[in-house]
Amino acid sequence: TETTVWSSCAQITQTQTPPGLGLPIANTQLYVLDEQLRPVPNGIAGELYIGGDGLTLGYNNRDELTRKVFIPNPFGDGQLYRTGDKVRYTHDGTLTYMGRLDQQVKVRGYRIELGEIETLMRQHDAIDDCALSVREVRAGDTRLIAYVVWKNSPISLSELREHLRQQLPPYMVPQHLEALGELPRTLNNKLDRKALESLPLSESSSLGK
Structure with a gap:
């Protein structure tokens, strides 16, 4: 180290x-x-x-x-x-x-701190763990994707959207939500972002434009 x-x-x-x-x-x-x-x-x-x-x-x-x-x-x-x-x-x-300075990304002209959004999401009682990534879902259409591990029962998309919009500007609210049983991790237990970003997106995951 x-x-x-x-x-x-x-x-x-x-x-x-x-x-x-x-x-x-x-x-x-x-x-x-x-x-x-x-x-x-x-x-x-x-x-x-x-x-x-x-x-x-x-x-x-x-x-x-x-x-x-x-x-x-x-x-x-x-x-x-x-x-x-x-x-x-x-x-x-x-x-x-x-958060991490190297987690700053640019989506639709806005600079975004992924760690800041992840911290706010983890404060919701229903969320056990989460991670964010930026993916180009179509040519020229870059989206902010939230991957969530629920504690017990999942909450609705509208409830999560409302939770985030109370604390974040609209451009920092993820456009997609993907529920996972667990986040992919490397052998030393660090988040495997490459594996995360290779996961397919479900059709019902959109949080809106």
């Missing part, structure tokens, strides 16, 4: 809201920076960088990737690892995870 298996910790005392990322462990520093590597104010989203004794020296035989994600620490000695994670500090100093 790029750094120690875990770099921060927190005591979870409630389950009503998603937990924060906690505080850095000993000899570790967490920074939330903008594109110019400047610290961002509380409440503003930025990229999470990790510094400290737990960082590796780089990737084996992958010098170009090492130079891309391991940078000189502008705030002290050593290097920083750019995680690709979008985070922000809340007013009480809690670090909140907001």
